[in-house]
Amino acid sequence: MLKTVASMLIEGTAPFEFGVLCEVFGIDRTDDGVPPIEFRVCGERPGEPLQMSVPAQIVPAFGLDALDDVDLVAVPAALIRGEYPPAVLDAVRAAHARGATLLTVCSGAFVLGATGLLDGRRCTTHWRHVDEFAKRFPAATLDPDVLFVDEGDIITSAGTAAGIDACLHLVRRELGSAAATTIARRMVVPPQRDGGQRQFVAQPVQDCAVDSLEPLLSWMLGQLDTEHSVASLARRAHLSERTFARRFVAETGTTPQRWLATQRVLHARHLLEETLLGIEDIARTCGFGTAALLRHHFRRVVGVTPADYRRTFAAR
Incomplete structure (x- = not known):
């Protein structure tokens, strides 16, 4: 502690x-x-x-x-x-x-x-x-x-x-x-x-340079269980798809879909630590849909499977 x-x-x-x-x-x-x-x-x-x-x-x-x-x-x-x-x-x-x-x-x-x-x-x-x-x-x-x-x-x-x-x-x-x-x-x-x-x-990625997309990022964090396309996000940001994609990478160091997948993994990690929800339920809650997709992205970001992470870090 x-x-x-x-x-x-x-x-x-x-x-x-x-x-x-x-x-x-x-x-x-x-x-x-x-x-x-x-x-x-x-x-x-x-x-x-x-x-x-x-x-x-x-x-x-x-x-x-x-x-x-x-x-x-x-x-x-x-x-x-x-x-x-x-x-x-x-x-x-x-x-x-x-x-x-x-x-x-x-x-x-x-x-x-x-x-x-x-x-x-x-x-x-x-x-x-x-x-x-x-x-x-x-x-x-x-x-x-x-x-x-x-x-x-x-x-x-x-x-x-x-x-x-x-x-x-x-x-x-x-x-x-x-x-x-x-x-x-x-x-x-x-x-x-x-x-x-x-x-x-x-591993390193480019730092966030400015915060002009911060309101959109905050909104996305509250909509993790919803599918988002670059087109729909660009419309919400009142930008063309090309301009939105370029600005998103400049400000976050990654693409919209990869950023969203990582935020979903972060939310899944919290649920693995603090709840007794099953892996399938966590996958749906976080927007992955299936446990297989959750495992794929979780291992990419965290380096271990959701089950292994829960065994190590779940609240006792």
Whole structure:
């Protein structure tokens, strides 16, 4: 269960990646039904300002001892350096040794690499840094082509926005689909990007660029059990079919039918977790019609069959 999260800051921390951790774990969303999470901002010297990667400073309220009892230690991106503070590395190692999960965003993987905890483990980082990372940490198994890698007790994410995918994945894994979807909706991001975020490893797709189709996307989410053609969706968006198809791909990174299939899979995953509905009933409710079609799309997106997913993630 994810109850306590510590964000581990060092000199040169990147504000956006730190902000991702604050958005997902640091904001009280209990009014929306998300379980409470205690969020601690930690540094080697609490109360002293740290220079960020931009002309700004941040003051961590907690010291390294605050990592002693947290469920998750999250390390945001920071300017890459030759060496990292030994006390920070020791604190991260100790937290992991007693059972804390570790998560890195973007170049935060270099901090984890310096601890030695990525040796023999699959991981990822920003595509610009893969050559340097591989040279510095040859014992780690680096996958440069994914949004994030979930190794159970260690999760590493690729550049910048991929940290959102990794954080939402962890929320879904620990707190369920409803909590992840609620947080994603408040952040105005997709709860899962198409082609990415399989059960343990996700593949990248183009980020959503603008939100001009957002009202249509929201409407589609409420009509998952209905058949939708490109022609009917284009009419609803008051666009020609060609313009609609081009804009949809530009804004979501995928086609209307593939996006819709993925959203149906997300809904099916929620029903598998939270209800006792049979696979056939879930298939009809989500708009797939048959269990065979549900299994096909579910395995494409999640990487396992609906039955296997339910055995692993169904609410007890």
